[in-house]
Amino acid sequence: MDTNSFIFLAGILLLVSILASSFTVRVGLPLLLVFLGMGMLAGEEGIGQLDFDNPSLAFFVGNLALAVILLDGGMQTKTSTFRVALWPSLSLATLGVVFTTAAVGMFAAWLLDVQLIYGLLLGATVGSTDAAAVFSLLRNSGVKLNERVGGTLEIESGANDPMAILLVVMLTGLLQSADHLSILSFLGQMLQQFAVGGVLGLLGGKLLLMILRRVPLIEGLYALLIISFGLAIFSGVNMIGGSGFLAVYLVGLTVGNGRIKQLDAISQVMDGLAWLAQAGMFLLLGLLVTPSSLLTHGWQAIAIAAFLIFVARPLAVMVCLLPFDFRWPERFYISWVGLRGAVPIVLALYPIIAGLSNSELLFEITFTVVLISLLLQGSTVPLVARWLKVVVPPAPAPTTRFSLIDDADSHHSLELYEFLVQTEKVRIPASIVQNVPSATVSTPQLVSLVRDQKPIVVNADTVLQLGDRIWMLLHPEDVNDVAQIFSQQASGSFLLQNFFGEFAIRGDAPLIDLAKVYGVPLEGIAPEDTAAELLQRQLGKHLVVGDRVRFGNIRLTIRQMDGNQIEIIGLKLQDKQV
Structure with a gap:
């Protein structure tokens, strides 16, 4: 195939896949499944009749x-999620992968009638959740x-690759050399992977953040700088025996949570590049597989996928999350989104x-397991979450944010925000309308009101309309x-009232006052007890928005938090379900 034919075909495949993605969104299928399916259709047994058989190239592109x-x-993971999700995620990313590998390995060795080490190799291959998915x-x-829940799933998927890769590499090496597995050697390599990758990833992220703040570039080059730096860290850490996957994830985490003016523009470009990477990788992997070969051991692959989804993953999650404060529905959901x-x-x-x-x-069964996982689990992510x-x-x-003044101290940082008005008959607070712009912004300042793409003069009598766009200067904490x-939630939508309740109280509201107002027995309530303390006492230390408890005939739901502190609590009357 000549150069022009290859470029033409690659462009057509990407174009058709992207256009087809709009259909999959409507029917609830994962977008990644489209790219994988298009690759299979373009392969040697599909419409395209392309004979692609280059595992080394696929491996290179996949890692890239x-x-x-x-x-x-x-870059999209917020460090605030580490408050409640770090240790559960690390437990799943290490012990969870080992447990899943062992369980699936023993089942696969029995089902396929192969040596246990081959079963364990298959278990290690499918043992980690996929970050892209x-x-x-x-x-x-x-x-x-x-x-x-969301933080645990995201951090786990970004951190469990090192363990899975280490297991696959070690088991492959054992099959090549016929040596015995040394537990001490395995633990030593695991610590080296995590330590080197973790330290260099954090240091690299700090260095990149400093470069982004101090080196002026054309706006379009910042994302390319991040990509090139990340790839250099990824390959460099791999070469010295660390986990490049962990390192590059930490580089992104550090940069994404740093205060840089260009972050919004960078994030948009990075999202596009990430989608291109996912599309190209899945298309190429789809080209690599021969669909008819998947049928050879089809029922065994289905059985292994079922065991992984319904037995191994749930057991691993239940064991790994035992020491942590997760509700049972949360544990079940985390096990489902594996x-x-x-x-x-x-x-x-x-x-x-390696020529084993x-x-x-192993490849054919792994491919089938992935297809089943994307079809079954991927298509039910929102449904199961609601259930x-x-x-x-x-x-x-x-809707939009621009950094104007960057400072490590958020009290001195200043940003320009655009808000979309989603409710009717709302007035801009007089303190904001009458505020005179000054060098020191102590309160929010109105910059502009745009209606029907035209600026509107604002005064204290101005009534906002649906679709208006408000531009304001704010400190991030405001x-x-x-x-x-300006949100539709300000008007008390049914969803908000049903979830959080009809009323909102402060976290430091005295519990005894609530009991008196709503007829809750006063036994066991001290005068100094607060609503926030009740939630913490019953639910544990690491609370998040949405956590709730029953207090007599009322339900208390955390509505807003500031770090570890509960600021606002929703109160709902006569709700029989907690």
């Missing part, structure tokens, strides 16, 4: 794409998970490149309060 995806995923589906599912995607397929190429016997069998009640109404937020004014 995963580095970009993890970099972008890290998790990031994509959670952020495009149309539901907002509570911070404890999505498999490109990572297992890329890992399945290790045995093929049974490597084709298990782990969703929270999305918080009001600005954004949530201002966003509430």
Whole structure:
């Protein structure tokens, strides 16, 4: 195939896949499944009749794409989620992968009638959740998970690749050399992978953040700078024996949570590059597989996928999350969203490149497991979230943000925000309308009101209309309060009232006053007890928005938090379900 034909075909495949994605969104299928399916259709047994059989190239492209995806995923993960999700995520990313590997390995060895080590190799290959699939589906599912569940899933998917890769590499090496597995050697390599990748990832992220703040570039080059730096860290850490995947994720995490003026523009470009990486990787992996070969061991692959989804993953999650404060519906949901995607397929190429016997069998079963996972689990992510009640109404937020003054101290930083008016008959507070812009912004300042793409003169009598756009100068800590004014939630939508309750109280509201007002027995309530203390006492230390308790004939639900402090609590009367 000449150069022009290859470029033409690649462009057509991407174009058709992207256009087809609009259909999959309507029917509830994962977008990644479209790219994988298009690759299979273009392959040697599909419409395209392309004979692609180059595992080494697929492995190279897969690793390159995963580095970009993890970099972008890290940039979109907020460090605030580490407050409630770090240790549960690390437990799942380490012990969870080992447990899943062992369970699936023993089952697969028995079912396929192969040596246990081959079964364990298959278990390690499918043992980790896939960052590309998790990031994509959670952020495009149309539901907002509570911070404890969403953060755990995202951090786990970004951090469990090192353990899976280490297991696959070690088991492949054992099959090549016939040596015995040394537990001390395995633990030593695991610590080296996490330590080197973790330290260099954090240091690299700090260095990149400093460069972004101090080196002036054309706006379009900032994202390319981040990509090139991330790829350099990824490959460099791999070369010295660390986990490049963990390192590049931490680089993205550090940069995404740093205060830089260009962050919004950078994030948009990074999202596009991450989608291109995902599309290219899944298309290529789809080209690599021969669909008819998947039928050879089809029922065994289905059985292994069922065991992984309904037995191994749930047991691993239940065991790993025992020490932590998770509700049972949250545990069940985390076990369900154990999505498999490109990572297992890329890992399945290790045995093929190493020339192991049974490597084709392992690849075909892995590919089938991924297809089943994306079809079954991926298409039910929002449905199961609503069924298990782990969703929270999305918080009001600005549509656009520009940093004007960057400072490590948020009290001195200043940003320009655009808000979309989503409710009727709302007036801009007089204190904001009458505020005179000055060098020191102590209160929010109105910059402009745009209606029908025209600026409107604003005074204290101006009534906002649906679709108006408000531009304001704010300190970052004031954004949530201002966003509430213009949100449809400010008018008391049914969703908000049903979830949080009809009333809102402060976290430090005296519990004894609530008891007197709503007829709750006073036994056991001290005068100094507050509503926030009741929630903490009954639910544990690491609370998130959406956590709730029953207090007599009322229900208390956390509505707003500031770090570890409960600021606002929703109160609902006569609700029989907690």
